[in-house]
Amino acid sequence: AQRVTQPEKLLSVFKGAPVELKCNYSYSGSPELFWYVQYSRQRLQLLLRHISRESIKGFTADLNKGETSFHLKKPFAQEEDSAMYYCALGSGGSNYKLTFGKGTLLTVNP
């Protein structure tokens, strides 16, 4: 069975501090991992995916198959990064379904 674990429900950092949101997954096939973000009063939106290997809004995430992890990192947090972050695992081929973690609420304090 596939599973996504985000161990931290809440994470609070100060502006300019590094931030790391943890995500571990369990999946027997070849995983596709995503990070989704939900800003206050906005819809869920894709932040980044491991296939793209790109940096979005200063965030990066590396898929570590050995540790089955896909942690989200940013070297210098900004107040506008405050949001709910969900790690998701895509499975089922091209018509994939997403399995989400429970989410981490990131608060960046001034």
Add this chain to the structure above:
Amino acid sequence: DAGVTQSPTHLIKTRGQQVTLRCSPKSGHDTVSWYQQALGQGPQFIFQYYEEEERQRGNFPDRFSGHQFPNYSSELNVNALLLGDSALYLCASSLLNRRNTEAFFGQGTRLTVV
């Protein structure tokens, strides 16, 4: 492009009743997936529709059913509502058979069962 639109935004129903939620996908998308998000939880996959057929289904009872129309819009129906069905229901659209397709989400319908 308005993106994914869902209606209604809020709904209150009584236990035992039936409810229908609606979703219009993003322009150009042909696949619609439905998710249930209980309070404090991540979205949980209900099912996915493509070419007017249910293609994948999550671990939800038969009380949850759906439909997709020729214009790709979709409905989620829930029968015999339980208090535990109270949640935010999200619709996501994507393009099938496109490797790096992105799922776009609607704002959701907040269902309260009393």
